[in-house]
Amino acid sequence: VVEHLEDDRNMMHEIRRVLRPDGVAIILIPINENYEDPNHFRQYTGSQFIDLAKDCSFRVLYTLENELLFHLVEKFYFEEYNYRWKVLGPFIAALFNFPTSVLPFWAYQIIERGMVMLGWRPRQFGCVLAKQELITGEA
Secondary structure, X not given: OHHHOOOHHHHHHHHXXXXXXXXXXXXXXXXXXXXXXXOOOOOOOHHHHHHHHHHOOEEEEEEEEEOHXXXXXXXXXXOOHHHHOOOHHHHHHHHHHXXXXXXXXXXXXXXXXXXXXXXXXXXXXXXXXXXXXXXXXXX
């Protein structure tokens, strides 16, 4: 929800404050959107979000850009196929959601690489963050 908040920096500081010392925060944000969302205060690139996270004393453990899930969300929810196709829409969404939830990560990465080779730009950025120790100690 970072892109939905007027004060993204404050939210990142709050996440850091409540995160256990050995905990991680997993944050997903949209990138390369094909539409204007009136509920978004800003659009990020992956590197802009990493800069924000580092500025808020997070250590970036892992990042991932992907397309597959966002493509389904855009087609079925934003274009309302799930409502237009009363039976088929939810059935197709279920057929997609179940396999991708149990798919090994390496298989998902192969699908993503294929989509990029076909010219699809990633539209979701995932980031795993951990607390960066503050030099002056925790507040």
